[in-house]
Amino acid sequence: MATPQRPIGSGFGARTTAREACAGVDLRGRVAIVTGGYSGLGLETTRALAEAGATVIVPARTPEKARAALAGLANVEQETLDLADPASIDAFAERFLASGRPLHILINNAAIMAAPLMRDARGYEAQFATNHLGHFHLAARLWPALAKANGARVVSLSSIGHRRAPVNLEDPSFERGAYDKWESYGRAKSANALFAVGLDKRGAPHNVRAFAVHPGGIMTDLQRFMPEEEKRAMGWIDEHGRVNDRFKTPEQGAATSVWCAVSPQLAGMGGVYCEDCDVAQAVPADAQTWSGVRPWAIDPDTADRLWALSERMTGVRFEP
16 A cells, blocks of 8 residues: 655654664664765765664765765775766676675665756756666666565655656657756656655565655755855855755755665655655645645656656666
8 A cells, every 4th residue: 555645753853863863773784875975965874874884885976086085984885886877877786786785775865956958978868867867777777686685775865846847758858848957957856756656666565665855955065056146046045155044954964865764664664755854745736835745746657657768768677
């Protein structure tokens, strides 16, 4: 039975930290992969899981940057991965599968936001290709290790940015319509949420559950494509560069990812969009709130159609 899209009263909140979200959880013997786990909230996610005893593998497109960020962290292994390069995804997955280890936690954290129009080697628009297609491809290739874990969880980083646009299944790469960086981001984040719906449907019979996460607003390297004047105009920073108080710290931003990955409160659940360390409330399409999940990001029929499109675009069939 599908998990209801409504809060469960977790007892946590917007200012919960990643360490608090996994307090008392023993992850010794567990293996996790965190994409983008060497920067911003990804680094805090890595740190919290590793401190709880998990072996955390951090695949990076920029190994030198990752090496410096991860220096001194116990239980952390560094790998190489470029989510925009299908060959790189295949090679990383093959190396992991060859190790024979089960994969208990996969956190699809890496992302780009509000980027100018860029395309990958296949001609696909970069935000959709990196944020969604790359992670879809990765999860499909890692499926044998997820199934082997007997209780794996996959966490897909979405965003309140999903409210900007539903997925466009007819023109996913802006080949016909005019490109807009925020519409593109909204489409990709809606796709990330729908991926959790689709994966949970297919994974639940194998005890693999999936969750989508809105981490909250956090000022990190994710905003690297945004000029300072745009951040000021949006109220994210003031004229002195100070970050708006409503933004979370990276430690707080990582909390919901960690909670979805390890919390016993979510046992037997999946396929839901979460925020502030709880299941989010489903809200109408025209809701003006800064919280909740819009209907197009959790619709099972749209999730199935996106799944079929993703298989065609990546050439990767997902066969549990």
